[in-house]
Amino acid sequence: MVRSQWNRRKFTSTLGLGFAAALASWPRRSSAAAAGTITVLNWQGYGTDLAAGLRQFKAATGIDVKHDYYNSEPEMLTKLRTNPGAYDVVLVNSARDAQAQVEGLIEPIDLAKVANAAGLAPAFGTHPNILIDGKTYGVPWVWGMNALAVRTGKGLQVDSYAALANPAFAGRGAVFDDAVTAVAIAALMTGQGINNPSDMKKIGDTLKSFKKDVKLIWSSEDEWNKAFAADAFDVSVFWSGAVTRAVNLRRQPVAFVIPKEGAVGWLDNLCIPASSTKKDAALQFIDFMVDPKFYAEWAKVGAPASANNATMEALPADDLNKQIHKPEYLSKLQFMGALPDDRRQAFADVWEEVKAYYAQS
Amino acid sequence: MLLPAYGWLLVSVFLPLGAMLVFSFLKTNPFGSKAPLVFTTNNYLAFVTRPYLVGVAWTSLRLGFWTTGICAAVGLPAALAIARATRGRVRQTVFLLTILPFWTNGLVRVFSWTMLLRQGGILDDLVHLAAPGAASAGLLYSFPAVVIGLVHAYLPYMILTCYLAVASIDDALIDAARSLGARLPTVFATVVLPLALPGLVSGSILIFVPVIGSFMEPRILGGRIGVTMGTVIEDQFTQAYNWPLGSALSFSMLGVVLAIFAACSGVLRERLAA
Numbered sequence: 001m002v003r004s005q006w007n008r009r010k011f012t013s014t015l016g017l018g019f020a021a022a023l024a025s026w027p028r029r030s031s032a033a034a035a036g037t038i039t040v041l042n043w044q045g046y047g048t049d050l051a052a053g054l055r056q057f058k059a060a061t062g063i064d065v066k067h068d069y070y071n072s073e074p075e076m077l078t079k080l081r082t083n084p085g086a087y088d089v090v091l092v093n094s095a096r097d098a099q100a101q102v103e104g105l106i107e108p109i110d111l112a113k114v115a116n117a118a119g120l121a122p123a124f125g126t127h128p129n130i131l132i133d134g135k136t137y138g139v140p141w142v143w144g145m146n147a148l149a150v151r152t153g154k155g156l157q158v159d160s161y162a163a164l165a166n167p168a169f170a171g172r173g174a175v176f177d178d179a180v181t182a183v184a185i186a187a188l189m190t191g192q193g194i195n196n197p198s199d200m201k202k203i204g205d206t207l208k209s210f211k212k213d214v215k216l217i218w219s220s221e222d223e224w225n226k227a228f229a230a231d232a233f234d235v236s237v238f239w240s241g242a243v244t245r246a247v248n249l250r251r252q253p254v255a256f257v258i259p260k261e262g263a264v265g266w267l268d269n270l271c272i273p274a275s276s277t278k279k280d281a282a283l284q285f286i287d288f289m290v291d292p293k294f295y296a297e298w299a300k301v302g303a304p305a306s307a308n309n310a311t312m313e314a315l316p317a318d319d320l321n322k323q324i325h326k327p328e329y330l331s332k333l334q335f336m337g338a339l340p341d342d343r344r345q346a347f348a349d350v351w352e353e354v355k356a357y358y359a360q361s
Numbered sequence: 362m363l364l365p366a367y368g369w370l371l372v373s374v375f376l377p378l379g380a381m382l383v384f385s386f387l388k389t390n391p392f393g394s395k396a397p398l399v400f401t402t403n404n405y406l407a408f409v410t411r412p413y414l415v416g417v418a419w420t421s422l423r424l425g426f427w428t429t430g431i432c433a434a435v436g437l438p439a440a441l442a443i444a445r446a447t448r449g450r451v452r453q454t455v456f457l458l459t460i461l462p463f464w465t466n467g468l469v470r471v472f473s474w475t476m477l478l479r480q481g482g483i484l485d486d487l488v489h490l491a492a493p494g495a496a497s498a499g500l501l502y503s504f505p506a507v508v509i510g511l512v513h514a515y516l517p518y519m520i521l522t523c524y525l526a527v528a529s530i531d532d533a534l535i536d537a538a539r540s541l542g543a544r545l546p547t548v549f550a551t552v553v554l555p556l557a558l559p560g561l562v563s564g565s566i567l568i569f570v571p572v573i574g575s576f577m578e579p580r581i582l583g584g585r586i587g588v589t590m591g592t593v594i595e596d597q598f599t600q601a602y603n604w605p606l607g608s609a610l611s612f613s614m615l616g617v618v619l620a621i622f623a624a625c626s627g628v629l630r631e632r633l634a635a
Contacts, residue, residue: 074602078392179600215502216584223581226472230479232502341389348601349411352593356413359420359588361504 037064038088038281041079041273044069046091047142048289052297057288063281080105084275088282092138094129094267095195098338101132106271108135113283116290119310123330129337130269138269139286140307142241144325145256145333146181147263149228149238149246152253156234160259161189163235165209173213174227174236179351180336180344181264182207185237188261188334195337200350207354214358221245228252241304244320249302256324258332265333267307385608404609414593414610418617421590424504425573428511429565435512436519436564437527437557443520444528459520462513471581474510475501478582502584510578515571519564526560527553562629570618574611590614 042048049067058064068087070076073096080090080100092100100106111117111125117139124130124140131137150158164173175182184194186206197203215233218224221242227233229252243256270286272279288294292311295303299315305325306312315322339347388399408414443455462470477483480499488498500506530553538548576591583589590610597607 072599072602074390074392082392177600211585214585217587219580226475230481232479345601345603348596348603352596352601353411353413355588356417356593358585359583360416361586 036278036281037066038278038285039066039068039086040089040091040285041068041070041076041087042089042091043071047298047303048089048091048285050298050301053288053294056294056297057285060288061281061284063284065285077103077105080273080275084273085277086275087273088276088278089285090271090273091141091268092271093336094127094138094140094269095336095338097129097137097269097271098132100271101137104274106137107274107276107279108137109139109272109283109286111136111139114139114287114290116287116292116308116310119292119308120290121307121309121327121330124267124307127267127335129267129335138271139290140267140269141290142304143265143267143307144304145240145258145263145265145329146176146184146237147240148257148259149236149243149254150257151228151234152255154234158235158257158259161185161261163259164213164237165206167212169213169235171213171215172234173210174216174218174224174233175210175214176237176239177217177219177355179347180339181237182351182354183347184264184334184336188259188264194264194334195339196343200346204350204354207351208357211358217355217358225250225252228254240324241302241321244324245302247320258329262332262334263329265330265335267335268304269307381608382612384605385612387605390602390604404606405613407606407610408613414590417588417593418590418614420588421573421614422617424507424511424575424579424589425569427508428515428572429569431508431512432516432519432568433561433565436516437523437561439520440523440527440557440560441553443524444530459517463517467514467577470514471510471578474506474513474582478506478509501582502586504583504586506582507579507587510582511572511575514578515568518567519561522564522567523557523560526557530556558629566622569621573614573618 040048044067047053048065054065068079070079073093076090076092077096077100080087081103090106092106097106111120117125120140124143125136127140130140148158148161148163150156163169164175183197183203186203187194187197189206190197190199190202192198192203213235216227216236218227218236221239224236224238224242225246228236228246229250238256240256243254246252246254270289272282272286276282290306290308290311292306292308292314295306295308295311296314299319299321303321305321309327312322312325312327385404386400386402388401388403389396391398403410408418439459443452443459447455475482478499479485479501480497482499482501484500485498488495500509534552534556535548538552543551573589574591574594576589576595579587579589580592580595581587594607594610594614597603597610
């Protein structure tokens with residue numbers, strides 16, 4: 001191995017070269033600055049802030065991307081209302097699109113201007129959540145299902161949510177601490193619509209019937225993984241994407257099951273706030289986000305399923321995300337839709353009451 | 362001279378509390394919406410319109426009583442031991458060990474308990490090591506697990522307040538009692554306990570109030586059992602996003618706590634004066 005010999009002359013010439021390079025790049029940088037900076041509002045660690053992606057986007061367009069985060073959907077809406085002009089792209093659960101649209105918080109998007117949207121699964125491109133009054137208010141980005149996760153290797157047969165009320169699973173179940181999901185699952189079991197169940201009493205009673213089985217009411221993926229790894233439960237309400245992460249990243253013995261009653265679907269879309277001043281740059285960023293190349297990058301660290309058919313088809317056949325998020329499931333799903341405030345509160349109340357019932361000894 | 366202190370009190374205590382009080386009478390969250398504010402007292406009827414909350418409140422109070430009771434039962438003897446049986450460096454070390462839980466992050470503390478208490482966890486393994494045939498001893502996701510986590514978090518308050526009370530007891534009083542023929546239990550019951558009462562009372566108040574509002578320990582250690590007023594209030598703020606109801610529930614609990622203190626204060630004042 002030859003150690004590089006740095007002498008003074010070489011050093012000076014290198015310095016000179018570097019200086020020249022810096023000078024040469026100067027105007028380029030300022031033009032990049034003119035292209036500007038956009039601000040994205042999203043959950044932390046949810047794709048848009050992936051460092052590798054941001055580097056590629058900057059290299060391709062010269063646009064810098066800053067982030068602000070929210071911890072709940074109401075917080076996201078509040079931030080949009082109270083900071084007009086601060087955000088250029090916002091990730092919205094499509095169930096909230098209608099509310100944001102009514103308040104004039106988000107802008108219609110011309111999907112024709114988003115080249116990579118051409119590959120969108122048709123069911124998503126025209127999804128009623130995002131298509132309001134004939135206009136599209138967001139670009140469908142990722143989607144997933146809430147159904148059951150079942151431990152493998154114990155020979156368990158589960159094909160219905162009723163497993164959570166089955167004495168065979170006493171003390172071996174877990175549910176997600178989320179009112180909307182809990183109500184939705186009870187609605188599926190009782191043959192009602194998940195977004196506007198007609199019989200809330202039945203919903204509450206169905207959820208209460210889980211009492212003997214429920215060991216854990218989990219509220220974060222991390223909590224779920226710790227408890228599952230410690231063998232605290234066998235069957236749980238869980239997210240499809242989280243199951244792929246549990247298997248791929250943590251080697252957990254778990255399978256995702258879509259019970260015969262169906263599953264709860266959700267669709268996240270990228271929207272442009274009506275108050276954004278950099279809508280073109282925002283559209284460029286959204287186009288980059290739905291690009292299969294970016295998804296490949298994100299998938300390395302555990303992405304949810306892409307709403308872009310082209311992306312999912314490009315995945316290898318043994319990819320777990322591809323196996324779990326089959327296109328034919330789309331027809332079996334009921335998607336989370338818009339909820340007026342009073343119904344949301346009714347869901348929260350019923351879930352709070354059920355949890356209090358679970359806690360009684 | 363006191364102006365800065367009062368100013369600080371105003372900014373740090375009364376403004377946030379006042380804001381929450383106003384919130385508790387609102388119908389919906391005011392954030393960013395242009396609709397005029399609508400006031401209501403309905404939120405304070407929560408215990409009537411949602412009867413299950415009575416059971417939840419009782420769980421919280423039971424947690425409070427158990428935790429405070431165990432802290433008192435463990436804290437007073439510990440304080441006595443530190444005050445009477447240690448000197449110099451040893452005392453410093455024991456104090457340091459007592460206060461150590463304060464210096465660890467609460468979440469870390471609670472999660473370390475989950476490792477200890479869960480089925481197949483460290484405690485379970487130890488039990489099986491001692492008695493191989495014993496039934497599984499997983500305590501996690503149960504009422505005792507929550508109490509253990511809370512006692513661990515709040516015991517230092519009790520030890521410190523009791524220590525202050527116990528350390529100021531004059532040795533001569535105990536010697537006098539002994540020379541008059543009192544046995545140790547009698548000395549404890551008639552001399553030490555009454556003199557330590559102020560420490561026990563202030564320790565109990567310091568512990569009881571945060572415990573009945575606790576939400577982290579019940580949520581993580583309680584599993585299905587872990588539904589308390591603390592978690593219900595937290596849900597109103599983070600999940601249901603019904604800040605008005607959350608604030609009204611908080612103030613209702615404050616009322617319950619004050620009522621309990623008022624009921625106890627008569628008895629205590631008599632005792633403390635005696």
